[in-house]
Amino acid sequence: MSTPHVVVVMGVAGTGKTTIGPLLAALLGVPYAEADDFHPRANIDKMSAGIPLTDADRLPWLDAIGAWADRRAGLGGVVSCSALKRAYRDRLRAAAPDVVFVHLTGDRALIEDRMSHRQGHFMPTALLDSQFATLEPLQADEAGVDVDVSGAPEAIAERAMAALVALPDPAV
Template sequence: MRHQHTTHVVVVMGVAGTGKTTIGPLLADRLGVPYAEGDDFHPAENVRKMSSGTPLTDDDRWPWLDAIGTWAHGRAGRGGVVSSSALKRSYRDRLRAAAPGVVFVHLTGERALIEERMSHRQGHFMPTALLDSQFATLQELGADEAGVSVDVSGAPEEIADRAVEALRGLELH
């Protein structure tokens, strides 16, 4: 399944704990494109807020989304994979406005599985307590949005393979 090169920028999205940071690089490898970690685009103030258990507001998220959008725009026509929770339609619209043609891979799963995975993470700034706010904020991909949903049960390699297969089935223009 290696190197099915794409010229699209793929945003790996989902609530905290779905495996965006694990699946993103695997997917990028399979697609033969670079990977960018969405968390690296957060301003320090956002990281401080999340570390203290304070959910981000939309105003907190706009500069972060704009930074991801700038990266994605720079990869237009060459492809790339970037992680971003992209929980709301308005967030995804902002990313699409910055980088037309982005497609989304929504990592989904049972809340219990996601919470279990989050509880075992080391050195991450998103506490499990914020998972409720993430699920409350989440707006599923609309039928008119270019993207696929992929269940996160199973090994990371299997999830990445399923994502490649699902993307292959998309009508990308």
């Protein structure tokens, strides 16, 4: 493939997007961007208070991530973003048509356990149910792969890399 894609590492809170994203970016030799850094302060305040975001809350956040991905078109990059709904992924693709998704998946109990051990993160474990209720997994017509989050972060990143390379139109 002549131009590197931007990879969006997606999934519910606690799947390890912020851990796996930089590891995958290092394997690909491209920059990493943390989706949480694109949230307006009002969104962080809402989530910190245990209030789920609405679709309207998410639009400026998704647009900012999409703009970053578009600026990285042809250069490559990795960005974490929950991208839980198809409509959110469609919005990202509208801004950056060649994005490829790595959907981090896992058992709810494992994810909740990991969330309960995080320190200093604004997303409370109480919002995990709303995350799973909102999640619309990748569809067959979406460029992307599912990667299980069990195991060590390095192994997960390696599985993600292998899955990307195995895509019919490789993302790397």
